[in-house]
Amino acid sequence: METRVLIAGFGGQGILFFGKYIAYIGMEKEQQVSWLPSYGPEMRGGTAQCSVILSDTAIGSPVIPEADILVAMNLPSFLAFESRVKPGGTMFYDSYLITQAHRRGDLTYRGLPATKMAEENGLKGLTNMVMAGAALSVLPGVDEEVITAAMKKTIPERKKEMFESNMRAVMLGLAYPADGGQ
Amino acid sequence: MSEKVLIKGNEAIAEAAIAAGCRHFFGYPITPQNELAAHMSRRMPKVDGVFLQAESEVAAINMIYGASAAGVRCMTSSSSPGISLKAEGLSYLAGCDLPAVVVNVQRGGPGLGSIQPSQADYFQATRGGGHGDYHILVLAPNSVQEMYSHTIKAFDLADRYRMTVMILTDGFLGQMMEPVVINNEQLTTNSEKPWAVTQGKGKNIINSLFLKPDALEKSNLDRYAKYQKVEESEPLHEGYLLDDAEIVVASYGASSRIARNAIDEARGRGIKAGLLRPVTLWPFPKKAFAKAAEKARAFVSVEMSMGQMIEDVELAIRCRRPVLLCSRVGGVAPEPAQILASILEADKEKAI
Known part of the structure; x- marks a missing residue:
């Protein structure tokens, strides 16, 4: 079983950190993982994407031509990557920033107003981890123990005061209803 | 003791060099190898090693020439255009039969090209890179774990054959993260180097200039006898x-x-x-x-x-x-x- 997660957005939105957290989730589940950034000359403001593969067997290519799970953190990413989701796959997007009509009938769309949710809960800047929490809801075998252990590994020792707020953001996204509460 | 960590390929190479007893790193910034030098700048002071950002790639490879002649394990890293600048030094290292580990995290070319991954430096690496009859041993890892294990192997091979060993990799493997089992203790140590300028009772002279044709021919033939041993013993697939x-x-x-x-x-x-x-x-x-x-x-x-x-x-x-x-x-x-x-x-x- 191999799960391919593609995360895309602006540089500075914490795309790579998001990917690293997903990779550690896989490691906590004793899976093989790969984490591949797109790297450009830009650090902030440009496009950023991160390909993470979690697998029960050895990973061949770290490149993701078709994703099982796509997370779009801004409109350009939504438009660019909607076609790169596998039929039957899930597309997560920040519905507070993206009000784009869905163009495919063979995907599950999961919009959540992550930026708004983060701001209202005093977690400004942690939109990425709210989205990460939502994405965790479709990964098999992810329980609270895995979620916590992976976060401990993802947050470097020198920033450990960030642990609690990141955990809150993840739990917020995870708890968001799949049908958007409708 | 060993531990499993999630690190980039570039960082794995740096950690491996330290585990192999390398305490001298000389480099110059270029994408996509920057994490390697950056990691060395943090780690080397903690293990009483030398991290030196040279004024250019040419300077860095000549610092390798000096450090290797003095008998220590040393490494430099760069990406494609920077390796071209090091080509003269690679030839001199070969002419003096000096061990060295050189990393090329390849990017698109020719010229300044791009900073994206490429494998277009194959000819340059496998044919030596600089002038004269010589080879360098080229290792091509394909995972972050191999970036680690091959770098350790590279130091041993370099010492064994007194030649440059290149880790030929690319921006993909340099930038990607995978779990790696790393060792917190030194895995291999510098070999005895009685030929080094710092060793021996008399004078050890390290030099690639042979003005007498028969002397230069003999030095080339001796070197190729060594290369023949490498070709017999070291191919890996x-x-x-x-x-x-x-x-x-x-x-x-x-x-x-x-x-x-x-x-x-x-x-x-x-x-x-x-x-x-x-x-x-x-x-x-x-x-x-x-x-x-x-x-x-x-x-x-x-x-x-x-x-x-x-x-x-x-x-x-x-x-x-x-x-x-x-x-x-x-x-x-x-x-x-x-x-x-x-x-x-x-x-x-x-x-x-």
């Missing part, structure tokens, strides 16, 4: 579904990972495809290719270059089978679908 393979895909480094996916898809369609991945690019695993050619109908060389390794494949099998090229260049990696299409094309070749 990895096979995947190779035993019954009728279509053999040749690919190294990052592109070999993608090729593996395409081979799985081809097998799913009933095509007996397999991967022959050179792990050492010089010495090229010629015998493994000659053996594979006994069963294979055709070969496909998958590389992120306009077709460089394909020449070594053709030479290794003495052109007895057709060899197709599957390539992307300019910082683009081939997709499994493109490689699969090449395998299907190769599958049209008649049975022997």
Whole structure:
């Protein structure tokens, strides 16, 4: 079983950190993982994407031509990557920033107003981890123990005061209803 | 003690060098190898080592020349255009039979090219890079774990044969993270180097200038006797579904990972495809290719270059089978679908 997660957005939105957290989730589940950034000359403001593969067997290519799970953190990413989701796959997007009509009938769309949710809960800047929490809801075998252990590994020792707020953001996204509460 | 960590390929190389007893690193910034030097700048002071950002790539490789002559384990790293600048130094290191470990995290070229991954420096690496008759030993890892283990191996090989060992990798493997088991203790140590300028009772002179033709010829012949030993003992390859393979895909480094996916898809369609991945690019695993050619109908060389390794494949099998090229260049990696299409094309070749 191999799960391919593609995360895309602006540089500075914490795309790579998001990917690293997903990779550690896989490691906590004793899976093989790969984490591949797109790297450009830009650090902030440009496009950023991160390909993470979690697998029960050895990973061949770290490149993701078709994703099982796509997370779009801004409109350009939504438009660019909607076609790169596998039929039957899930597309997560920040519905507070993206009000784009869905163009495919063979995907599950999961919009959540992550930026708004983060701001209202005093977690400004942690939109990425709210989205990460939502994405965790479709990964098999992810329980609270895995979620916590992976976060401990993802947050470097020198920033450990960030642990609690990141955990809150993840739990917020995870708890968001799949049908958007409708 | 060992631990499993999630780190970038570039960082794995730096950690491995420290585990191999390297305490002298000289470099100059260039993408996509920057994490390597950055990691060294943090770690070297903690292990009483030297991290020095030189004023240029030329300076850095000549610092390697000096450090190696003094008998210590040393390393420099760069990316394609920076390696071109080091080419003169590589030739001098060879002319003096000095061990060194040089890392090339390849990017698109020629010229300044791009900062995206590439495998277009194959010729440069496997033919030595600089002027004169010489070789460097070239290792091509294809995972972050191998970035670690091959770097440790590189230091031992460099000392054993008193020659430069290059880790030839690319922006993909340098930038990607995978779990790596790293060791917190030193795994291998500097060899005894009685030839070093700091050793011996008399004077040890290290020099590549031989004005008398017969003396220079002898030095070249001695060096090539050494290279012959390397060619006999050190070729390494990895096979995947190779035993019954009728279509053999040749690919190294990052592109070999993608090729593996395409081979799985081809097998799913009933095509007996397999991967022959050179792990050492010089010495090229010629015998493994000659053996594979006994069963294979055709070969496909998958590389992120306009077709460089394909020449070594053709030479290794003495052109007895057709060899197709599957390539992307300019910082683009081939997709499994493109490689699969090449395998299907190769599958049209008649049975022997």
